[in-house]
Amino acid sequence: MAKPKQKVIITCAVTGAIHTPSMSPHLPVTADEIAEAAIGAAKAGAAVLHLHARDPQTGKPSQDPALFKPFLERIKQETDAIINITTGGSPHMTVEERMRPATTFKPELASLNMGSMNFGLYPMLGRFKEFKHDWEREHLENSRSLVFRNTYQDIESILTLGNANGTRFEFECYDISHLYNLAHFVDRGLVKSPPFIQSVFGILGGIGPHPEDLMHMKRTADRLFGKDYEWSILGAGRGQMPLATIGAAMGSNVRVGLEDSLWIGPGEMAKSNQVQVERIRTILEALNLEIATPEEARAKLDLKG
Numbered sequence: 321m322a323k324p325k326q327k328v329i330i331t332c333a334v335t336g337a338i339h340t341p342s343m344s345p346h347l348p349v350t351a352d353e354i355a356e357a358a359i360g361a362a363k364a365g366a367a368v369l370h371l372h373a374r375d376p377q378t379g380k381p382s383q384d385p386a387l388f389k390p391f392l393e394r395i396k397q398e399t400d401a402i403i404n405i406t407t408g409g410s411p412h413m414t415v416e417e418r419m420r421p422a423t424t425f426k427p428e429l430a431s432l433n434m435g436s437m438n439f440g441l442y443p444m445l446g447r448f449k450e451f452k453h454d455w456e457r458e459h460l461e462n463s464r465s466l467v468f469r470n471t472y473q474d475i476e477s478i479l480t481l482g483n484a485n486g487t488r489f490e491f492e493c494y495d496i497s498h499l500y501n502l503a504h505f506v507d508r509g510l511v512k513s514p515p516f517i518q519s520v521f522g523i524l525g526g527i528g529p530h531p532e533d534l535m536h537m538k539r540t541a542d543r544l545f546g547k548d549y550e551w552s553i554l555g556a557g558r559g560q561m562p563l564a565t566i567g568a569a570m571g572s573n574v575r576v577g578l579e580d581s582l583w584i585g586p587g588e589m590a591k592s593n594q595v596q597v598e599r600i601r602t603i604l605e606a607l608n609l610e611i612a613t614p615e616e617a618r619a620k621l622d623l624k625g
């Protein structure tokens with residue numbers, strides 16, 4: 321009998337906390353913009369929506385649950401997509417601040433960043449020079465001296481929160497050592513199988529964006545977790561589509577969205593999250609891969625529903 325085809329989970333990361341409003345007029349900022357962007361992405365085939373919130377006046381990233389509530393309500397009314405709330409927030413925030421929305425809303429999925437690292441945003445000062453708000457320049461400039469803090473204690477606190485609420489995780493692994501940290505928490509019984517590993521390529525401070533980097537991540541994950549994990553690829557910036565394509569051809573799930581890249585082609589800004597989901601969907605279908613519905617993604621990731 322023919323083996324059932326593995327379906328690919330598309331995650332769309334709608335706004336994030338890396339890019340700032342002056343970098344793209346298409347970056348969703350208000351609750352309505354975030355809701356519309358997320359709904360468009362879900363209609364185009366994203367089974368998972370990875371969500372951050374922003375202050376509607378300045379576009380500054382915020383973990384205030386009151387800013388998440390209106391878009392979460394609309395997304396739940398209008399789609400069946402899986403809600404994935406960030407616990408990474410922004411590298412400028414404390415872990416306590418970052419945990420607030422996942423604590424309040426107990427989502428099916430939340431992100432969990434698997435190690436402390438430098439997070440080099442300041443090279444973007446060379447590309448984007450005009451900023452409407454003071455915080456935008458500071459956000460890039462201050463990345464020279466900050467550490468994105470994710471200690472063992474921080475990770476354990478977030479795991480304990482998720483385990484109490486039935487929230488499972490998108491484990492953000494920006495380097496090989498983060499896979500070893502994840503294996504450590506699996507060994508301690510704090511992570512249930514199969515872990516959903518979001519391997520992140522091309523952030524300054526993490527692993528690079530080359531196919532060799534992707535192969536090294538995959539080989540290491542295979543060795544540490546056997547076949548018992550769900551793999552997903554996130555390529556930052558111009559690596560977004562090429563890395564997702566290579567990964568999908570090798571059996572991974574994929575993540576796109578304006579959190580990870582503002583672009584749809586060389587020098588061409590993506591006008592919406594939806595166009596990036598449509599683009600990766602076209603690529604996946606050209607590879608004869610099928611797209612997972614939210615129900616199928618829930619089954620694959622063993623979510624509470």
Ligand code: KMH
Nearest residue numbers: 336406407408409431432
């Ligand atoms: N910004 C991405 C590189 C999080 O929200 O926890 C990773 C991310 C982190 O999505």
Ligand code: ZN
Nearest residue numbers: 336406408579
């Ligand atoms: Zn995020």
